[in-house]
Amino acid sequence: MPVRNRDIANAFETLADLLEIGEANPFRLRAYRNAASTVRDQSRPIRDMLAAGEDLSELPGIGDDLAGQIERYVETGHLAGLDAATDRLPAGLTALLDINGIGPKRAHALYEGLGITSVEALAKAARDQRIRTLPGFGEKTEQRILYEIDRQARHSPARTLLADAEEMAEPLLDWIRQRSGVDQAAIAGSYRRRRETVGDLDVVVTAGDPATVSRAVTHYDDVAEVISSGETRTTLRLRGGLQVDIRVVPDGAYGAAMHYFTGSRDHNIALRRRAQARGFKLNEYGLFKDEQTVAGDTEESVYKSLSLPWIAPELRENRGEIEAAENDALPGLIERQDIRGNLHTHTTASDGKADLAEMAEAAQDRGWGYLGISDHSRAVRVAHGLDSDRLARQIDEIDALNERFDDLVILKSCEVDILSDGALDLPDAILERLDYVIGAIHSDLALARRAQTERLLEAMAHPLMRIIAHPTGRLIGQRGPIALDLDRVFEAAIDNHIALEINAQPKRLDLNDQDARAARDAGVMLVIGTDAHSPAQLDFMRHGVDQARRAWLSASDVLNTRPVGDLRKLLAPGRSAGG
Template identity: 35%
Template sequence: MANEELAGLFYEIADLLDLEGVPFRPEAYRRAARALEQEPEDLEMLRKQGRLKDVKGLGEALTKKVEEYLESGKVSYLEKLRTQHPAGVLDLLRLEGVGPKTAGRLMVEFGVQSVEDLKKAIMEGRLRDQKGFGEKRIAALLEAAQGAGLAHLRLPLPKAQLIADGLIADLQKRCAHLQRISYAGSLRRRRETVGDLDIVTSSARPSELIEAFTSHPSVKTVRLKGDTKSTVVLDSGLQVDLRVVPNENYGAALQYFTGSKDHNVRLRSMALQKGFSINEYGISRNGQLTPISEEEGIYGALGLPLIPPELREDRGEVDAALAKSLPPRPSLGSLRGEIHIHLNPSAGVEMLAKWIEALANKGFAYGGFVFPGTDRSFPAVPSISKGVRILRGAEVPSPWVTVGEIDWKEREYALLLPPPRGAYDEKALGDALHELSRRGRPAILAHLETRAPSETPPPFELLAKLGGALEVGITSEGVTLESTLVRKAVSLHVPLSVSSRPERTEDLGRLGLALDFAVRGWAKESDLFRLEGTPAPLVRAA
């Protein structure tokens, strides 16, 4: 889609304007860029419908630039800016510790136009004894310049979650005085990838906590270490920010550091209109701070219900909260089972028993085991064991023509696999959905992670019309579908099949994360697909 590409161009304009020292406009371009990245609708479509201005952050001038881009594939304003600045200076801005002021000075006073130039200038000692460039700063600049070009690591959601859980458990174990602790930031908002980990804690002894944090065995380097906050880089390359506040301020801090930036800006401007202000400690009115210990306190002061972290992106959630029309959050209990378990038929009955045990321990009503559609070698299984109904699904590859060859007396549902690349054959998909519906077998379009994110999105309208569900899963590697597409599916009433995509029984624990991710797409309980109500399994007890 053009959306991300154009967002990239807007970010570049913002950086160049920053270099020129222009106030406010860079942020306006960045706000618009963030909105474009999160816009599920294709820009071309929005333009045709005259809805471009509905995108938050697009006013008159930026709408014109979007239209120019859609017509010509370029933004002439950016082209003009590019001619006024050497191509390499944008790389300088991306260095740790280099902002617009420093980049500008390097350019004007030292003729530095690229990261290479900067290295040379430092080696030749040209920065030494210059105002503002002490020994430490020069060393930091050199280190940043030498590490330049390494792409900033963004971890997939499930991997970031594992690291956060481990770190938090360790800190709890090592710090008896620790009161409350939570991950915040984009991990708590359940973004599909996490650039750095934010952890918010409360403790009466912050310095001991900071000490425990910076000396944790998985810490590679300590970037920053103050009285109440610290930044480290882990061996895995992930950056982690820790913030310690007094217990009475915990709610305000958690809200503040969960973000998103745009969501918080929106809340703060609402607060100003109501005559108070919000910061990471609480609410202040006439210079008098009232500490806020629970997040609800921040939202309550604005007359809002608590907005789920997954929705805090300034994508309409504040207006929905004001209108009391936030989607009610589905409970984990509303997921009655896991239907995407791959069981190797040769693994035998013991493995199946292990799965059933795990499903029963989770309180699930059913478990669905998936085999290739025409495979007939699966073990004979009881229909119910330990209170868990056992269902068998058939995996059907695109273009789904084998639907007619499968013995549906032995299969309760179908997982339809997408074509590995290119457009969906809607005729073939429609035929398969009709055929399955005729046989009373639910169908789920699944394994979307096998397609590149840049490929055509699934035909949501067709799925909605014919009652096909869509898998929203989290594998050990990442999410199976971008959240903008999940939101689009929800808006078109496509049922979502939430899955932890387990490879081992422990992975069933990922189901909560998968549900959170569906919530990020504004899913409510009625959007969730379940296998309840399907015919009883036809398998005879073994």
């Protein structure tokens, strides 16, 4: 098994954890963690970069030493430092760090004092009341450990889909805004950065009397548990299991607090360093110079004082946005109102919940100029996929329906299955009657990388192919991506004038942010498709736009921001390469 980027990142993170338990130089392990984060963030496999002769020490946070370590790891499958560390401390100790309330110091004490090397041994020691015998540990800590182990066993620590988190977050936010004494309230964190999943909710509140408001929020009726509650910070767990951190700051600190709690952590660290280099101190209360407040009431004021333009939350991942801001090279990000239509939807003809007319009216209600109907083809039997005859009838129905609309064009398409050998599931004779063809893989997801890539490239070579839907097939938290050589897929997309989809279903968001960004950088056109199976799902478009923004895309990078006339030209069959 070739070494993947996440193998490298995981190895460095485990090494950092072990060194921290072993009380090594904290700055050295931070360097390992930074390197892990850099490796994890690379859109291309490190092994390919090495094969191409690239110098890893040019990556941020990776110097000559770590570059050498990574190279040897890719060659041998062993990280020498990790082997040495596990000789001194059992690797299982790192599992203790996953328990809330246990950090490196306590893990070390539990190991040294009681020989504990696993969560099971920890639970037994707690039940036997041995933990309270250790210095620095008391009865409450012992009980908390048992509670956290039990909670961890019952609830998977999985992150919550952004769309699911919204259903809990928005009512909570409305409720907080109605509390007396509350001035402003907003949700920050990965929710505001529009990550596809969130670990918890970070709510920023401003109030003249923070302490009163901070205590008041514990009375929200969806609260399952008050984890902590102080003068300015309250941590809750909602009944759905989602953790919520509520920070209450004085009015003038709103911008600084929003910036601080929006993160990401890496973006904040980079910005605080920038502040420090200019003689400032940056925290959640503001930007300070010698105790004097320089900025903080708005985010813009914070960035401006650091000689930067405001950076959109979706970009704040320390993936080059600060350098881009410095060089006045931030992208003009796509907005929801740039979207002029939707090219991937289903009707009752296959597995949708509404018929053609209902979907068309819903599209018109949303102000779109065009709607592409793309039901499944026959291979997807569970979805009642269309054969040639049924698709031919739908084409006639769409022609008739188009007479009824002045401001909306209904486009004829089909989400055609890409069979195992790369052939399409319907004959050319019927596909030629469509406005455009969408290809998608729904079967044989486990093919090896080379075979899967060849299969997709074969389908992309079909002259009628225009869009590849949900290219990697992943389902967030459920199923990983199919194995593909994306660089070759990008090349084929450019050569054959094919757009790659950002599927806007909250569970898919496929391509993901980093792959979509790499696609655009390679010159590929993207398209945001809702894959809607009902009128309500047309509103998933906003999730697709959010993901596109995280991918640094502008409106011009996205096919369905074009007016219908331009779109038809781009989708026209028989477009030749370079045309």
